Amino acid sequence: MTVLVTGATGNVGRNVLQQLLAEGVSVRATSRNPASLPSGVDGHAADLTDPGSFESALVGVDKVFLFPSPQGVHGFVAAAKAAGVRHVVVLSSSSVVGDDTSNPIARMHVTVEKAVEDSGIAWTFVRPGGFATNTLRWAPAIKDDGGVRLPYAQGNIASIHEADIAAVAVAALLNDGHEGKAYKLTGPESISQARQVALIGEAIGRPLWVEDLVGEEARAELMTWFGPYGTPEIVETMLGYLKSQVGQAAEVLTTVEEVTGRPARTFAEWAVDHKADFS
Ligand SMILES: NC(=O)c1ccc[n+]([C@@H]2O[C@H](COP(=O)([O-])OP(=O)(O)OC[C@H]3O[C@@H](n4cnc5c(N)ncnc54)[C@H](OP(=O)(O)O)[C@@H]3O)[C@@H](O)[C@H]2O)c1
Incomplete structure (x- = not known):
């Protein structure tokens, strides 16, 4: 094959x-x-x-x-x-x-x-859902300034490791029984973006600061994140999502483990896997 x-x-x-x-x-x-x-x-x-x-x-x-x-x-x-x-x-x-x-x-x-x-x-x-790799956008600020300005930093998300997305795809490619199935995936835990920054700091051995942005400041920061792909529609969709996640736990699913037989990797594991990107 x-x-x-x-x-x-x-x-x-x-x-x-x-x-x-x-x-x-x-x-x-x-x-x-x-x-x-x-x-x-x-x-x-x-x-x-x-x-x-x-x-x-x-x-x-x-x-x-x-x-x-x-x-x-x-x-x-x-x-x-x-x-x-x-x-x-x-x-x-x-x-x-x-x-x-x-x-x-x-x-x-x-x-x-x-x-x-x-x-x-x-x-x-x-x-x-949201990839853990989205936080790679923070790497230049973390490397240059020791911290990051975050739209709705207290918003909760359940970011997924790219290796787990791949593992589900590989299971579907190599084993029978996945035809006609749609697998919604998340990471294994709901944590705030601010906590993700702290976990990156632990992985690289440096405490990092976070500035929580709301409203227009949050909108402006998202436009710089998305760069040329940042159509007003996409920025508003993301802004609305992050705002809605403040004080709201993110959905956590067990699909990765059900399909692959091993639990989804945590954000702390992702940060260790990517510490070279932030150092
Ligand atoms: N980021 C998130 O939170 C998230 C969540 C859910 C779904 N997604 C979806 O996941 C996708 C991004 O996945 P990723 O992060 O793995 O992507 P990525 O790191 O940006 O990689 C894109 C890959 O596709 C290739 N590629 C791009 N355009 C191509 C084209 N026109 N023809 C052939 N190859 C092309 C790129 O190589 P070349 O540039 O060499 O062609 C590269 O190998 C997007 O569709 C996004 O909507 C993202």
Whole structure:
């Protein structure tokens, strides 16, 4: 069996690739710029917005880990089907759960899920909530200033380790019984963003300060976090979410353990795994 990992240089895709290699699976890996793939990996340059670029990468592929790009997804699944792909495991988002059509992130993921579902190829949707890697945005401030300014620092979240998202995807790729399933995932604990900063401080052996931002200051900070992707719609969605989480426990699910057989990694473990990013 050969598995194609798209987005193979990304936070999740890189872990999917490593975990499949550790299982001895034949893998092919794509991204637009695959230069940073591990040596020895069968890597191809291919752009999901240009499905024709996958012609050689799809030859002989049985299963696909799909990074979500709404642009080009219909062409990609048609090419995958023509190449004989039997199962597509989609990196999606918990934002699709519910009927919030005002959420632009949810709309984008629904487009991808629906295209895969409509293709007739067997599918599994992996729907994580907030990634722990989102806190990597704080690295420059932590390194340069010893602390971070945070929109609604007391807002609670249950961030998930990218290796756990990948482990669920790999379980779905390698084992029977995951076809037609959608897995909503969270990390194993609800903690505040301020507590996450403290745990990063413990991992790197330095106490860190936090400035709690609200209102317009919080909005402005989020716009700088999102940079060119920070449309007003996305910033307002995130701002509203963080504000609503102050004094509110984040939802914690046990899906990672149910699917993989091992508990989800804590944020403290994530911080230790990433201490070089903050040092
Ligand atoms: N961050 C969160 O809290 C969160 C929560 C739920 C869901 N999500 C979803 O998860 C995804 C982000 O995952 P991630 O953090 O693993 O991503 P990432 O680290 O940004 O990596 C993206 C990967 O996809 C490749 N890629 C990007 N655009 C591509 C294109 N047009 N064609 C081919 N390859 C492309 C990139 O490589 P190249 O640049 O070389 O192409 C890279 O390998 C997003 O769709 C997001 O909505 C995120």
